[in-house]
Amino acid sequence: MDTAAKLNRRAVLAGTVAAATMGLTAPRPAAAQEADALARALMGPFKAKDGKIRLKMRDVAASGASEPITVSVDSPMTAADHVKAIHVLAEGNPYPVVSSWHLTPRSGRAEISFRMRLAKTQTVRAYAVTSDGEVWIARQEVTVTIGGCGG
Amino acid sequence: MANSDRVKVRIPPKAKKGEIIEIKTQLSHDMETGLRKDAAGRTIPRHIVTRFTCTWNGEPVISADWHQAVSANPFSSFFAVASASGKIKLTWFDENGEIFEYVHDILVD
Numbered sequence: 001m002d003t004a005a006k007l008n009r010r011a012v013l014a015g016t017v018a019a020a021t022m023g024l025t026a027p028r029p030a031a032a033q034e035a036d037a038l039a040r041a042l043m044g045p046f047k048a049k050d051g052k053i054r055l056k057m058r059d060v061a062a063s064g065a066s067e068p069i070t071v072s073v074d075s076p077m078t079a080a081d082h083v084k085a086i087h088v089l090a091e092g093n094p095y096p097v098v099s100s101w102h103l104t105p106r107s108g109r110a111e112i113s114f115r116m117r118l119a120k121t122q123t124v125r126a127y128a129v130t131s132d133g134e135v136w137i138a139r140q141e142v143t144v145t146i147g148g149c150g151g
Numbered sequence: 152m153a154n155s156d157r158v159k160v161r162i163p164p165k166a167k168k169g170e171i172i173e174i175k176t177q178l179s180h181d182m183e184t185g186l187r188k189d190a191a192g193r194t195i196p197r198h199i200v201t202r203f204t205c206t207w208n209g210e211p212v213i214s215a216d217w218h219q220a221v222s223a224n225p226f227s228s229f230f231a232v233a234s235a236s237g238k239i240k241l242t243w244f245d246e247n248g249e250i251f252e253y254v255h256d257i258l259v260d
Contacts, residue, residue: 065222065223066222066223067222090220093219093220094184094186094219095218095219095220097218097220098217098218098220098221099215099216099217099218099220099221100215100216101213101214101215101229102213102214102215102216103213104210104211104212104213105232106207106210106211106212106231106232106234107212107213107229107230107231107232108171108172108230108231108232109171109230111229111230112213112215112227112228112229113226113227113228113229114221114222114225114226114227114228115221115222115225115226116220116221116222117184117219117220117221117222118220148222
């Protein structure tokens with residue numbers, strides 16, 4: 001919560017727009033850019049690699065109000081080599097950060113499951129940060145017919 | 152603190168030392184997003200659980216920061232290494248200062 005709470009959403013958005021107009025980022029949808037900025041706020045500057053992490057969700061959500069998600073990472077979960085954090089972001093939600101999980105070698109297995117809200121059809125991202133500072137990413141498109149954020 | 156009656160868990164009563172066990176749990180909570188309106192058109196104030204922690208004999212196993220998109224009646228499942236007999240403690244903190252706690256006794260041999 002700490003990092004996210006300090007995060008000023010307006011500043012993040014303004015920064016994203018500024019970066020886009022200066023041509024620093026490739027043209028991407030605004031939702032993806034906002035999620036990029038929030039991911040940097042959570043993890044600092046990083047280069048995410050594909051692989052190691054798996055995101056399991058249905059392609060078509062039964063309900064946007066409560067969709068099961070499982071994120072697992074290949075890791076021995078030893079003191080020397082473990083997953084420190086898993087972050088889940090939903091690009092198309094009003095506030096894209098969904099949850100951040102902080103794991104320890106006592107977790108034994110780098111896998112978490114929970115249920116999440118999806119406002120509309122969108123891409124869900126999962127990031128894993130390992131103890132050596134590497135960042136891994138997995139993405140999945142989820143089709144939502146009934147949104148689950150209210151309003 | 153007594154175990155909260157709003158918490159449901161599925162955790163084995165015993166495990167072998169070094170075994171990785173699954174902890175499944177659910178808290179009864181609306182996780183109100185602050186985006187919904189009531190019948191009269193007034194915004195229903197945001198009220199969510201923002202933090203969840205699990206410890207084993209006081210040592211951190213996992214913790215999580217939650218935002219509005221965590222569903223109502225938040226379910227979570229994760230794993231823990233069975234280190235020693237004792238207490239697995241689950242705690243949820245909501246943003247209105249309410250704390251929900253559940254302690255599970257586990258036997259490790």
